Amino acid sequence: MKPRILYLATADARGHLMRAQLLAHALIERGAEVEVLTTSDEGATFLGEFGIAAEVLSRHYAVQFDERQNMQRGATDGNVARYLFDPRHMLRDIWRLRRRIAAVDLLVNDSFHPALLVMGCLPGWRRKIVHVYGASLRRALLDNFQGRLPNWLARGFAAAISSELRRARACLQHDFAYAAPARVAPRLFNLPTPIALAQLPQQVQGPRAAVYLNPHFRDPQLATGLEQGLAAMGLQALLVGEGYAGRAGWTPRDPQWIDAAAHSALIVSAPGMAALSVAQVYRRPILLLVTDQPEQRSNAARAADLGLVHEVVCWSGDARLFAIQVQEALQRLRAVAIEEGADAGSQRARQRLDAWVDCLLELAAEPR
Template sequence: MRIVWLAAADARGHLMRAHLARRLLARVGVRVTLVTTSEEGRAFLAALGAPSEVLSCHYSVAFDARQNMARAATEACVLRYIVTPSRGPRDLARLSALCRGASYVVNDFHPLLLLAGARGHGGAHALPCPVVHVHGENLWRAIEGNFHGRCPALVDRGYGALVRALRDRAHARIEHTFDAPFAGDRDPSRRSYRLLPLIAAPGRSAAEVRAELGVGAGRRLAAVYLNPHFADPALATALATALAAEGYVVHGVAEGLARHPCFRPYDARFADVAAAADLLVSAPGMGAVGMARLFRVPFLALLTDQPEQRENVRFLASSPGTPAASGAAFATVELAAPGALARRLREAAAELAARGPRALDRPSPAAVVSAIHGVWTDVLAGLAPSVPPARPARFVSNKPSNKTATQEVHP
């Protein structure tokens, strides 16, 4: 059995999920071909030991240097991508060649496969294998509500209905969400699944991590992850200053801020560091919030103009008793709010230090994460349709292979 996984490179969480799924499915004899949308994304996957192809670099979501989404630029990019023959239509032809012989193709998450629909539907946009959409619950809400408050209500409702209809043509849908039970919510008749977020399992104990990082007895460790859209050096300085003032040893990972002394571009074992930390600092994406909850680490969320991440924080505030709830403390800092950023960060870090348990006092999350991995493996391996796929075709990329791999990458 072989599947194709198209992971948009705009957020590293899509890529990490694809990598983890590839590794988990290999254990049950399922091969996964990874495809992404930028050379940086391919380099990220290569550093994890996961080969991939770049479909093209024509589609992307636009952000500023503090991860605020540029909606008009993004919408213009998507429109050009869809209507320009050398972009979207050409990518669909290349993806169709890759998908020949695959049991299904995962969309995580790219507009091209919303238009492609399911095998046997969509006319010229049909693919030779079924489509399975994988997306976050709050990401989908943001997609549906993209025009909310920015255009007439009739247009807003019509757009939401359209994208839902396109999504529901697919063979199946996996929605990852924080309030799913550990075993997932499954509706096989509609091929719809709600699962907890897929995150990396720590491979080292908290004591081992802290010893390797030189975090002595009585010191606190802060694990900081900023995705590549964060590129403002003033933010790196403010974080380093605030955390050092509260006595934290800072282990920072940020591709866009790697020149700052507290940051490195990648860390393949960042999940280990997050599980061993006294504080996790990040924008509240699915991966970061998932780690904060499952690892029970106090979480300082950096808020920007990123709609689905704000929904993630609202969930943290309103649903502390769900199965994945950890009781871990969290606080938020609005990056665009008035007032000295370093001071506001320090106040939030101090509040969490007073409320959160020390890392060495927390139980290991290994069993919980392993159980979630098992659910994802079971669902993904069981989604192949009963009709055998066609003979496989070789996919030839017009991009040169990237043979270079770094030693570290963030999961």
């Protein structure tokens, strides 16, 4: 009998969706039946461009950001509270999921959807639920209320989340820093962040930058400063960002972005786990645009420890100053010689993806 897997990918960041489509295609190739759920219409559209027909579970849960990708903590707390306590939201989602979970071997939660955190610690459901999350995102979630609530409340929240994770079937924790897959506890696996395999290089004349900004970037002045900095360096650029759909020179989505990134002179992106993994696996220099997002700040800080060729620029609201800072950072990155081709990177990407598929198929086959 084919393994049956239901994969829920939150749409707060496109990294969760990208991972969902990568793993869904790879699992299907290995004989599994896979259905994908997400949490917004935009997320379903994104998945559709990768050939995944996803159903929207709920539109009520989402982390809130401003137009510069700064996390809005108060708005997020309010949104999550409404989701948890309004019976039309989380309870409704659990009611819908209880019927779906009966028909599958695994229900994958990517990442920290509250309904599945609750279901993952309850008898009858928890033995089918697998949580997928980035190591830095887990730390940011557990520290979410540090300094904002009394210590005993902040510690209580962290303990509750940790307990919910421990009680589930398994946790697949990923990080761009993990060199190889490892089972570090009976129910905890550490896996390198999976990324797509690059195909043949695109035929583009001259040096090229591959730029990806997630949908939370919408400030036109930030885009102006970035464009001016790239132009000052004479770099052609593939500019991808849903928040800049309709802006001249930008495209909202590009399913072949990984090909451009693997063969680019450099990458420009926020320090999400996926972007850092692409730079690491394909040995590309990367310019990191850092905002007030806790797990990404942590990722950027660790990039130096891993020897990743990178520069960091923070958006201050001044497009002219930002353009100068981008240009100076790009000059430093272009001075670093990196000669390795993308073929070796594709082999590393394949090894990462295979490790994930092996792990999920093993979990689906184990008796519960």
